[in-house]
Every structure is written in structure tokens, then in C-alpha cells.
Amino acid sequence: MAEPDLDAALPLIAWSRIWSPVVPEELQSEAWEALGLPGSFEGNKTGLWSLFHLGTPQPRVPLLLHAALGREGAAVREDWLRVISYLELAWDEVHLPPDQLGVACEIYACAVQSREPVLIEALRERYLLPWCAFASEELALQGSSLVFLPEHFEADLRACG
Numbered sequence: 001m002a003e004p005d006l007d008a009a010l011p012l013i014a015w016s017r018i019w020s021p022v023v024p025e026e027l028q029s030e031a032w033e034a035l036g037l038p039g040s041f042e043g044n045k046t047g048l049w050s051l052f053h054l055g056t057p058q059p060r061v062p063l064l065l066h067a068a069l070g071r072e073g074a075a076v077r078e079d080w081l082r083v084i085s086y087l088e089l090a091w092d093e094v095h096l097p098p099d100q101l102g103v104a105c106e107i108y109a110c111a112v113q114s115r116e117p118v119l120i121e122a123l124r125e126r127y128l129l130p131w132c133a134f135a136s137e138e139l140a141l142q143g144s145s146l147v148f149l150p151e152h153f154e155a156d157l158r159a160c161g
């Protein structure tokens with residue numbers, strides 16, 4: 001059995017903190033710095049919340065993968081629940097949908113750590129890279145200064161697998 005790849009998984013854990021609506025700001029700020037993102041979390045948090053978390057009926061750039069990718073929610077969640085089961089993962093306290101991008105990053109990090117190349121490739125190509133393309137396009141259309149976020153996220157996804 002291959003040794004777990006903890007170093008490759010660390011950027012994905014940091015991204016899970018960036019994308020999660022339930023992580024304390026202090027941890028989000030630490031993740032921002034660890035990822036080497038431009039500016040500061042403090043200077044970008046209002047834009048981050050207004051673009052990715054707030055909106056009616058949904059944010060301008062949804063962090064629910066099914067919503068961003070225009071797919072049926074139950075089917076997408078079922079895919080992610082199968083991965084959770086395969087990797088033998090369990091929730092502790094807060095229960096966000098398994099296709100919420102912060103949660104998906106944690107699941108993906110576990111696949112990377114476990115060195116599951118088929119799973120890594122499937123999740124990246126089917127869900128995570130298409131989300132990056134969608135988010136980049138939406139942010140560019142809106143003229144958002146946060147267009148660098150999906151670009152940096154994509155670079156880390158490609159580097160870890």
C-alpha cells in the first residue's frame with residue numbers, strides 16, 4: 001500500500017477553508033496566506049461573500065457544484081456520497097451538502113492523500129475543473145477583481161493530481 005500523500009492534500013484543505021461558509025474568518029485568512037493568494041483575506045472577504053455565498057435565488061457564482069454546472073442536485077450529491085463511502089469518510093459536526101465546494105475540496109483532498117488516481121481524475125474532470133471554468137467566465141463577465149480565485153484553484157487542482 002502506498003504511503004499517504006499529505007503534502008499534496010494540504011492546498012486542497014486550505015481551499016476547503018476558503019470556499020466554506022462555516023469556517024471562522026481567522027482560519028480563512030490563514031488559508032488565504034498559505035495559498036499565497038493576492039491581497040489579503042480581510043481586503044477581499046466582502047467580495048468573496050457577495051459573489052460566492054449571498055444571492056437570491058442563489059449567489060452569482062454558486063458553490064454548490066450542481067447549481068453552478070446546471071446538473072440535477074440529487075444525482076450530483078449521490079456521486080459525492082459514493083466517494084465519501086468509498087473513502088470511508090464521515091461527517092463530524094456541521095453538515096453541508098457533499099457537493100458544496102468546500103466539502104468537495106475536503107473529499108478530494110482525502111482522495112489525493114489516499115493516492116486514488118482514478119478517483120482524483122474523475123472528480124477533477126467531472127466537477128472541479130468545470131466549476132473553475134464556469135466561475136472564471138462568470139467573474140470575468142462581471143469584471144470582478146476576484147477572477148484570480150478560480151484560476152489559482154485550478155492551478156492547485158492540476159498540481160495535486
